Amino acid sequence: MGELTVTCDPEDVGLDSARLRRIDAHFAPYADDGRLPGWLVLVSRRGEIAHLSAYGWRDVASGAPVETDTLFRIYSMTKPITSVAVMTLYEEGLLQLTDPVSHYLPAFAGLRVYEKGPALSPVTRPAAEPVRVWHLLTHTAGLVYGFQRVSVVDELYRRAGFDRGAPRGVSLAEAVDRWAELPLAFEPGTRWNYSVATDVLGRLVEVVSGRPLDAFLRERILGPLGMHDTGFWIDEERAGRMASLYSADHRRRAVPMDTRGAELRRPSFLSGGGGLISTAGDYHRFTRMLLRGGELDGVRLLGPRTVAYMTRNHLPGGADLEEFGQAGFAEVPYAGSGFGLGFAVVRDAVRLRTATSEGEFGWGGAASTAFWVDPAEELTVVFMTQLLPSDTHPIRSRLRQLVYQALL
Numbered sequence: 001m002g003e004l005t006v007t008c009d010p011e012d013v014g015l016d017s018a019r020l021r022r023i024d025a026h027f028a029p030y031a032d033d034g035r036l037p038g039w040l041v042l043v044s045r046r047g048e049i050a051h052l053s054a055y056g057w058r059d060v061a062s063g064a065p066v067e068t069d070t071l072f073r074i075y076s077m078t079k080p081i082t083s084v085a086v087m088t089l090y091e092e093g094l095l096q097l098t099d100p101v102s103h104y105l106p107a108f109a110g111l112r113v114y115e116k117g118p119a120l121s122p123v124t125r126p127a128a129e130p131v132r133v134w135h136l137l138t139h140t141a142g143l144v145y146g147f148q149r150v151s152v153v154d155e156l157y158r159r160a161g162f163d164r165g166a167p168r169g170v171s172l173a174e175a176v177d178r179w180a181e182l183p184l185a186f187e188p189g190t191r192w193n194y195s196v197a198t199d200v201l202g203r204l205v206e207v208v209s210g211r212p213l214d215a216f217l218r219e220r221i222l223g224p225l226g227m228h229d230t231g232f233w234i235d236e237e238r239a240g241r242m243a244s245l246y247s248a249d250h251r252r253r254a255v256p257m258d259t260r261g262a263e264l265r266r267p268s269f270l271s272g273g274g275g276l277i278s279t280a281g282d283y284h285r286f287t288r289m290l291l292r293g294g295e296l297d298g299v300r301l302l303g304p305r306t307v308a309y310m311t312r313n314h315l316p317g318g319a320d321l322e323e324f325g326q327a328g329f330a331e332v333p334y335a336g337s338g339f340g341l342g343f344a345v346v347r348d349a350v351r352l353r354t355a356t357s358e359g360e361f362g363w364g365g366a367a368s369t370a371f372w373v374d375p376a377e378e379l380t381v382v383f384m385t386q387l388l389p390s391d392t393h394p395i396r397s398r399l400r401q402l403v404y405q406a407l408l
Contacts, residue, residue, distance in 0.1 A: 003068070003190075004068040004280065007050075008047050010406075014046075015043070016407075020050065020406045022405070023403070024053045024055065028037055028304070033253075034254055034366070035253060035254065036056060037246050037385070038054070039056075039383065039385040040070065040280050041362050042381065042382045042383075043380075043381050044287070044376045047219040051101040051249075054066040054068060054071070059243070060242075060244070060246075068280065069229070069279055070384070071241045071242045071277050071281065072279070072367070072386055073083055073242060073263070073276075073365070073386065074141070074277065075275065075405050076274050077276070078365075079083045079274070079342055080342045080363055082201050082205065082213075083341055084301060085216060085217060085220065086201050087140065089208050091302060097132065097135070098134060101133060101204065102134065104207045105207065107177040109130075110126070111127040111142075112126055112127060113127050113128075114184075117151065117152070119152050121153060127142075128228075130141075135188045135189055137197075137342055138314050139194055140190070141194050145329070149324075150327060153182065155185070157182060161238075165274075166268075168268075170215065172199065172206070172271070172272075175199065176203045182257070192324045192325040192326065193325065193326040194329060196273060197273070198342070199271055200272065201270075202270060202272020204338045205272065205337060213272055213327075214232050214266070214270055219388060222282075227284055228282070230276055230283075231276065231277060232266065233264060233265060233266050234266065239264060242263055243386045245367065245386050245388065246386055248388065248389065248392040252393065280380045283371060287307060287373050287380035288380060291378065291380055292306060294307045308367075309341070310342060311315070311340050311343055311375075312345065313340060313347050314338070315338050316337055320347050321335075321337050321338065329367070329391070331390060332362075333352060334349045336354075336362075342359060342363075346359060355400075357374050358377075364365070364396060366385045366390050367387055367388050367390065368393070369384050369385060372400075377407065381399065
């Protein structure tokens, strides 16, 4: 959709140029001293890109810089895209949020809930409530991630081969069936816990639409929005634009990881919860569509009422994640953050301890990427880098501070 570039003077959209440069001044040392390999940040207001900067390297060893068309693994920033896909099916009347998931995925009938005991001999009981589509969208289904290492159920996932991702050669359909054989960590709807729920939604999309998840996203979301660089894998022609992946060592410095060219082939496990590769430009188009209530450049994916509904706090009683969540990993702070249908939502900026707006929504990815949309300020922000895990440095909280102090 054209070269990614600044499209306005920041002052024309109510942002201070000098104050925006504080973002670059703050994050440049992260690449200089090795905390991050490199990064890209995009700040847009009222549909115009007011600030765009890239710094450091997409590959430190070769000295290849981060550029505006660099490709990044966005991991859990895939989740909002999959959630939008589900809601397009909802708008067509093909499913309801209250539907038991077992109507579409029979393996989810007869689920059991963990009660007590070690992983070698867990005690379980039949679930009193079925897992519903709404539970998956809100991460209240009782599913888990094996890597969290908080509960016995997490350990059961790891024993089944599900630590980060799926075992080699396992398909999305096979993974979902195996998860259904494992106990839930709690009764559906009684707690919030970050989990494989959005991967189950990806399988739901496949069954309801009759299309593989990659094809459905390409045909119904990515293609119509002009997100042509976004997908579950890349071709050889774009391989030179791919950022290398790094992990944090004991000093919290970035060290390279060997991905063995996994991004160059179609994965057997199409992860709707964390499998996409994208660019800042592509994801900016996705955020603009959300800010505009489901439409961009004449293409409407969702109705404005649906987007507004998705981006409300759906936790019971208006609770935040600290009140309703299970201790564990999440891509946002617990205090002050609620959760909608695929997005964290700011419920209370005071409890969040950040000068943001109530109603701001967004999420992040495992490699320290992040985005948010602030409807009150007509603001969208995208941050791209490639460092695992995402809680190594306080990138998101610092970025929020630096963006909001630039508002006039």
